Amino acid sequence: xxxxxxxxxxxxxxxxxxxxxxxxxxxxxxxxxxxxxxxxxxxxxxxxxxxxxxxxxxxxxxxxxxxxxxxxxxxxxxxxxxxxxxxxxxxxxxxxxxxxxxxxxxxxxxxxxxxxxxxxxxxxxxxxxxxxxxxxxxxxxxxxxxxxxxxxxxxxxxxxxxxxxxxxxxxxxxxxxxxxxxxxxxxxxxxxxxxxxxxxxxxxxxxxxxxxxxxxxxxxxxxxxxxxxxxxxxxxxxxxxxxxxxxxxxxxxxxxxxxxxxxxxxxxxxxxxxxxxxxxxxxxxxxxxxxxxxxxxxxxxxxxxxxxxxxxxxxxxxxxxxxxxxxxxxxxxxxxxxxxxxxxxxxxxxxxxxxxxxxxxxxxxxxxxxxxxxxxxxxxxxxxxxxxxxxxxxxxxxxxxxxxxxxxxxxxxxxxxxxxxxxxxxxxxxxxxxxxxxxxxxxxxxxxxxxxxxxxxxxxxxxxxxxxxxxxxxxxxxxxxxxxxxxxxxxxxxxxxxxxxxxxxxxxxxxxxxxxxxxxxxxxxxxxxxxxxxxxxxxxxxxxxxxxxxxxxxxxxxxxxxxxxxxxxxxxxxxxxxxxxxxxxxxxxxxxxxxxxxxxxxxxxxxxxxxxxxxxxxxxxxxxxxxxxxxxxxxxxxxxxxxxxxxxxxxxxxxxxxxxxxxxxxxxxxxxxxxxxxxxxxxxxxxxxxxxxxxxxxxxxxxxxxxxxxxxxxxxxxxxxxxxxxxxxxxxxxxxxxxxxxxxxxxxxxxxxxxxxxxxxxxxxxxxxxxxxxxxxxxxxxxxxxxxxxxxxxxxxxxxxxx
Amino acid sequence: xxxxxxxxxxxxxxxxxxxxxxxxxxxxxxxxxxxxxxxxxxxxxxxxxxxxxxxxxxxxxxxxxxxxxxxxxxxxxxxxxxxxxxxxxxxxxxxxxxxxxxxxxxxxxxxxxxxxxxxxxxxxxxxxxxxxxxxxxxxxxxxxxxxxxxxxxxxxxxxxxxxx
Numbered sequence: 001x002x003x004x005x006x007x008x009x010x011x012x013x014x015x016x017x018x019x020x021x022x023x024x025x026x027x028x029x030x031x032x033x034x035x036x037x038x039x040x041x042x043x044x045x046x047x048x049x050x051x052x053x054x055x056x057x058x059x060x061x062x063x064x065x066x067x068x069x070x071x072x073x074x075x076x077x078x079x080x081x082x083x084x085x086x087x088x089x090x091x092x093x094x095x096x097x098x099x100x101x102x103x104x105x106x107x108x109x110x111x112x113x114x115x116x117x118x119x120x121x122x123x124x125x126x127x128x129x130x131x132x133x134x135x136x137x138x139x140x141x142x143x144x145x146x147x148x149x150x151x152x153x154x155x156x157x158x159x160x161x162x163x164x165x166x167x168x169x170x171x172x173x174x175x176x177x178x179x180x181x182x183x184x185x186x187x188x189x190x191x192x193x194x195x196x197x198x199x200x201x202x203x204x205x206x207x208x209x210x211x212x213x214x215x216x217x218x219x220x221x222x223x224x225x226x227x228x229x230x231x232x233x234x235x236x237x238x239x240x241x242x243x244x245x246x247x248x249x250x251x252x253x254x255x256x257x258x259x260x261x262x263x264x265x266x267x268x269x270x271x272x273x274x275x276x277x278x279x280x281x282x283x284x285x286x287x288x289x290x291x292x293x294x295x296x297x298x299x300x301x302x303x304x305x306x307x308x309x310x311x312x313x314x315x316x317x318x319x320x321x322x323x324x325x326x327x328x329x330x331x332x333x334x335x336x337x338x339x340x341x342x343x344x345x346x347x348x349x350x351x352x353x354x355x356x357x358x359x360x361x362x363x364x365x366x367x368x369x370x371x372x373x374x375x376x377x378x379x380x381x382x383x384x385x386x387x388x389x390x391x392x393x394x395x396x397x398x399x400x401x402x403x404x405x406x407x408x409x410x411x412x413x414x415x416x417x418x419x420x421x422x423x424x425x426x427x428x429x430x431x432x433x434x435x436x437x438x439x440x441x442x443x444x445x446x447x448x449x450x451x452x453x454x455x456x457x458x459x460x461x462x463x464x465x466x467x468x469x470x471x472x473x474x475x476x477x478x479x480x481x482x483x484x485x486x487x488x489x490x491x492x493x494x495x496x497x498x499x500x501x502x503x504x505x506x507x508x509x510x511x512x513x514x515x516x517x518x519x520x521x522x523x524x525x526x527x528x529x530x531x532x533x534x535x536x537x538x539x540x541x542x543x544x545x546x547x548x549x550x551x552x553x554x555x556x557x558x559x560x561x562x563x564x565x566x567x568x569x570x571x572x573x574x575x576x577x578x579x580x581x582x583x584x585x586x587x588x589x590x591x592x593x594x595x596x597x598x599x600x601x602x603x604x605x606x607x608x609x610x611x612x613x614x615x616x617x618x619x620x621x622x623x624x625x626x627x628x629x630x631x632x633x634x635x636x637x638x639x640x641x642x643x644x645x646x647x648x649x650x651x652x653x654x655x656x657x658x659x660x661x662x663x664x665x666x667x668x669x670x671x672x673x674x675x676x677x678x679x680x681x682x683x684x685x686x687x688x689x690x691x692x693x694x695x696x697x698x699x700x701x702x703x704x705x706x707x708x709x710x711x712x713x714x715x716x717x718x719x720x721x722x723x724x725x726x727x728x729x730x731x732x733x734x735x736x737x738x739x740x741x742x743x744x745x746x747x748x749x750x751x752x753x754x755x756x757x758x759x760x761x762x763x764x765x766x767x768x769x770x771x772x773x774x775x776x777x778x779x780x781x782x783x784x785x786x787x788x789x790x791x792x793x794x795x796x797x798x799x800x801x802x803x
Numbered sequence: 804x805x806x807x808x809x810x811x812x813x814x815x816x817x818x819x820x821x822x823x824x825x826x827x828x829x830x831x832x833x834x835x836x837x838x839x840x841x842x843x844x845x846x847x848x849x850x851x852x853x854x855x856x857x858x859x860x861x862x863x864x865x866x867x868x869x870x871x872x873x874x875x876x877x878x879x880x881x882x883x884x885x886x887x888x889x890x891x892x893x894x895x896x897x898x899x900x901x902x903x904x905x906x907x908x909x910x911x912x913x914x915x916x917x918x919x920x921x922x923x924x925x926x927x928x929x930x931x932x933x934x935x936x937x938x939x940x941x942x943x944x945x946x947x948x949x950x951x952x953x954x955x956x957x958x959x960x961x962x963x964x965x966x967x
Contacts, residue, residue: 022900025908026892026915028842028882035841121827197943198846198854199909249844249909250943281847504907504944685903685949692946693906720851720941728934728947757946 012517013682013748020508020528030247033202036217038274041204042071044264045123047113047130048287049105052357052713053139053152056103056112056132063129064115070126072116072271074263076102079114083266084232086258089326090164090353091472094157097323097360099263105134106154106322107357108714109286111259116267116275139357141709143296143319146356154322154355163320164328164353164471168335168641170410171346176311180302184386187298188378189782190371190762192319193705194292195364195697196725197503199249201257201288202278205268214265216242221251221503222258223465223480223540226533232262233269240265242533248503252697252758253363253543254290255503256325285359285718291707292364293330294319297375301382307389307397311346312339314375318353318368320361327361328353330368332467333544336413336645337369337458340376341420342398347410357713365697366459366755367544370762373457377763378781380456381770391767392428395456396421402741412642414632415458415649416743416751419677423739424456424653427675430737431655436671440657444775449660449794453768456653457760459678460646461752462745463544464630467645470637478634482550483537483627486515486558492604494519494526496555499536505547505754506686511555513682517748518559520585537625545752548682549648549743550628556747557626565622566603572615573598573606631745648743648751650678654695654764660772665791667703667769669732676756677739680749688736691756696731698761702769704730706784776801811875815840816884824871831855833871834881842882842912846941853940856913857881863920882912885919894964895919895957904953906944913940918954926965927958 024030061073076098085096101112113130117123138152145151146161154161177183203218214235216226220242230240248255260277268275279288300313320327331351338347364370384394399420400407406414436452443450465480485497496511508528516523531537540546563583570588571578574596582591586600606613607622614620630647637643657671674695681687704724708716717723742749762783769785776797780789808823820838829848834840834857843866846854850868857866858880866879887893892900895918905911914937921928921936928936933954934947942950 018900019903021908022903022905023892025905025911026882026896026899027886028840028912030842030908032841032844032909034835034845195943197907197909198852198941199844199907200846248907250907252943281849504905506906686906689903689906689945689949692948693942693944694946696946697943719849720847721849725852725941725943727938727941728951729938731947733930733951734946734948 010517011520012513012523014680014684016684017513017523019506019683019686020512021506032199032247032249033204033217033219034278036204036246038204038206041274041276042116042118042271043120043123044267044275044277045115045120045127046111046283046287047127047132049101049108049110049112051105051134051136052108052141053137054105054134055137056101056105057135058133059113060131061113064126067122067126067129069118069122070115071118072267074100074114074267076100076112079266083262084234086232086325087228088324089329089468089471091474092158092163095155095163095324099259107359109359110322111287114263114267116271139713141356141358141713143294143317143354143356146354154357161355162352163324163355164351167348167350168411169348170640170642173311173313173346173348176346177302180310181305182386183300183302184382185300186382186781187296188375190293190295190374191783192291192294192707193701193784194290194707195252195254196723197250197252197255200279200281200284201255201260203257203261203264204274204276205261205264206274207269207272209272212239214240214268216240216261216265217246218242218257218261219246219248219255220257220501221248221253221541221543222256223543228258229261229265233265238534240533244499244501244530244532244536246501248501251503252365253367256362258325259289281720282718285723286715287359289323289360290362291321291359292361293368293371294361295371299375299379301379303383305387307383307387307394309342309344309383309398312344313348315350316352318351319356319358320353321356321358323360324355326363329467329471330363332471333367334369334372335411335467335470336460337649338411339409340373341400341456341458341651343400345410358709359707359715363543365694365758369460370698370701370759373455373759374763374766374783377455377457378766381767391454395424399456413645416647416745417741418649418651419739419741420456420651423651423675423677426737426739427653427655427673430735431671431673433655436657443659447662449662449772451658451768451770451772453656453658453764453766453771454654455760455763455767457763459545459650459652459752459755459759461545461650462549462630462647463540463546464633464645464647466637466643470641470643478636480540480630480633481627482539482546482554483625484511484551484554484558485537485623485625486555486562488562488604488622490604490608492601494521496526496528497531498528498551499531499539500541501530502542505542506683507542507547507551509683509686510548510552514552514555515559518556519563538627542754544646545754547754548750549746549752550630552682552750553747554626554628557628558624561624561626562622565607565618565624568615568618569603569606570598573613647745650751650753650756652676652756652760654760656764656768658765658768658772660769660790662794665787665794667787667790669699672732673735673737674757674760675737675739677741678753678756679743679746679751680740682750687753687756690753691736692734694755694757695734695761696726698758699731699765700726701783702762702765703784704786809872811872813874814878816880826870826872828871829867830869830871830874831866834866840881840883844909844912851941853913853917854910856916856940858916858920863917882915885915894960895922898953898957898960902949902952902956904945904950910940910942914942914950921954922958922961926961
């Protein structure tokens with residue numbers, strides 16, 4: 001259930017409209033990578049390492065090769081000699097990464113041998129026949145243990161398990177701590193979970209020796225994917241053609257699949273046959289390299305008796321696993337909202353990215369912001385408890401006020417706009433907070449464990465990659481553009497061309513709505529096409545909650561150029577200035593003289609056929625491209641690490657009520673309200689849908705989902721029977737209350753929303769559970785707060801009470 | 804070595820399909836690879852996620868946990884069979900579009916199958932009954948909210964049509 005304040009000044013934007021994507025999906029007509037079937041296609045299966053760390057002594061593949069239907073067996077020795085290591089986001093050139101292990105394995109599940117066969121089943125049969133002899137080596141799976149001087153090294157050549165470490169100090173932190181009346185310190189731990197889409201990662205690759213072109217169909221959400229594939233395969237960029245018209249069955253940040261694609265591409269070239277590599281669930285969970293942040297926060301806060309928070313110290317240790325790509329940067333993105341929605345003048349942030357012998361980490365929805373928000377919001381509740389102050393009053397006291405925007409935080413970013421107090425008030429009103437408190441208290445009197453959780457969190461959006469520069473001094477990336485091409489054909493139909501694949505975000509709806517708004521044409525009539533990577537304009541893909549802002553802005557920019565061209569043609573033919581043209585629904589007339597008019601069809605025909613009637617110098621045909629740079633982007637950091645990162649900041653206030661069964665410790669979320677302000681919504685159903693989904697994802701991270709490791713380095717939750725994704729029975733009815741504070745930086749006032757819900761739900765749920773545990777005198781700051789962990793806490797608290 | 808085949812004959816979406824299949828071929832692989840009914844998706848291959856749900860003699864089952872040979876002589880309906888005879892989306896599918904009950908679309912066919920089975924046996928389900936019925940189908944995009952709304956919407960529309 002969602003309630004919305006629809007902005008009035010738009011025709012299509014902000015209105016409830018059916019999506020363009022829906023009909024094909026409800027009829028089973030999506031085209032996912034597993035639906036791409038090419039003649040002569042071969043199938044890949046993988047042999048995975050059973051050891052977290054070992055030397056490969058010998059690989060015996062004769063029996064596998066002898067099996068009928070087996071076409072090739074590839075080991076790391078051959079593959080690593082023929083391809084380049086994948087790129088990583090920090091300056092650590094010795095931390096190499098290939099799709100297949102060579103000489104050593106560094107985590108249980110790592111791919112060691114690839115088998116190619118006529119069917120996936122035969123390839124799996126052959127994989128069973130491969131014998132790999134290992135010499136087990138020491139390993140480390142605990143990130144703090146990995147920091148010790150005597151820890152086994154994951155990459156010996158790197159000389160350390162630390163990939164990145166820096167201490168940022170923004171503002172007078174030591175002075176604030178010395179001068180504040182109160183201080184608290186605590187540890188908060190975000191467990192290793194991830195996005196875990198229902199579709200695993202898959203890729204199909206085909207090499208054409210005639211054109212020397214590698215075609216790739218993949219379930220990706222990855223910036224600069226084609227360039228990286230080409231580089232690893234030692235091909236020129238224009239020898240790789242990535243097809244973006246593949247429906248991606250969920251991603252939420254995680255579907256990167258570089259190693260898979262390089263492997264499939266290599267095999268396709270080697271064998272001259274199309275190659276399909278689609279992970280099964282075990283391969284996905286163990287060797288898909290898509291685990292999420294695994295992070296320990298040591299938090300310190302300094303504050304006054306009235307609740308004013310003066311300074312923070314945040315020490316974050318993040319375990320990226322055995323190999324890395326962009327994962328360490330997930331410690332960098334939260335710098336853009338390091339103090340959350342609060343006025344905190346001095347901050348020390350000390351991120352450490354460490355490697356262990358575990359499955360590698362990949363990007364997860366929010367890129368590290370949700371764990372940070374969780375730690376910040378636990379801090380707010382702990383500060384309130386320390387002072388005996390109401391949690392809501394403490395937040396209200398510290399929230400940035402509406403009249404303070406744009407508000408620059410100590411780490412360099414300016415927040416664009418917001419009305420945090422109003423959104424929080426709306427959420428509290430929607431859940432009827434005083435009644436909820438009475439309900440909780442009645443439940444407690446009846447002997448139940450009941451708690452209310454609140455979180456007030458930010459969603460940075462607009463996806464500027466300025467953290468790349470902060471985390472790698474050799475990197476000078478200061479643009480993160482996106483683009484759109486708009487064409488009007490001879491028959492007057494409008495097409496928007498985009499250069500990225502989608503994983504459920506509704507980009508076709510977004511682009512058609514925006515173009516329709518600008519051109520005043522029905523979005524239902526506008527087609528959105530996906531170029532392949534050789535014909536596409538530049539895009540940085542739908543990461544960083546950026547497409548409403550960036551693709552929406554690019555589509556609007558191109559549509560405006562079309563509109564201006566039509567007006568120029570009209571003015572030329574109606575013999576007046578462009579200022580005198582009244583444009584309405586694509587037709588035009590002269591202001592003050594409506595009998596002088598032309599239709600859309602007439603204008604389009606002139607553009608396509610009648611050069612003699614075009615204004616001098618105008619390009620014939622009717623198409624326009626627009627490449628948009630991230631608003632506020634382009635800057636380099638200061639020496640002390642201050643930089644404007646993301647441009648826009650959406651806000652969400654969660655209020656959740658939980659009851660925990662005192663005997664089984666099963667938590668039940670009984671009420672859930674999320675107040676949400678992401679500026680102007682292009683399509684409210686899409687925004688609400690992503691927010692509901694983000695909350696459900698956050699429920700999983702808070703209560704259920706964990707890639708757990710045994711002490712002997714094995715992943716203990718590699719199936720859906722032990723890695724628990726919330727079902728409709730764990731996710732309660734959700735209520736969203738909208739508020740709209742437009743962004744002054746974007747085309748229509750929109751902000752991003754792709755990470756909404758997920759950025760505040762774990763924090764709110766953790767606070768609710770701790771409120772429920774408070775009468776027992778115990779706390780739990782480690783996610784996920786599984787029933788078993790809760791039961792242990794409850795039992796221990798009761799045992800203490802009895803003794 | 805070609806695995807020995809077994810002859811099967813299955814009614815799929817109202818049409819008879821025959822063929823020779825290896826004993827170990829799963830029903831979902833047969834539907835997708837042999838009949839080219841790619842609407843049924845594979846999510847976990849161990850019976851948890853429900854993406855591969857099909858109607859088997861009218862009951863929602865996991866086609867990744869069944870062998871094709873087990874379908875011999877039975878009736879299977881996939882998402883492609885839920886559309887009307889004119890090929891247009893049925894009431895339930897239309898309701899999914901109306902309430903935006905899908906994002907990436909990957910779990911959608913399985914959800915539709917589960918919801919279809921529910922509404923056939925219980926045309927007026929409560930919210931709790933809807934959640935129970937789709938409780939074996941995992942969705943990572945929607946948080947289930949708009950799916951529950953879609954099924955409620957479809958139930959109301961179907962009741963309205965029945966009352967007419």
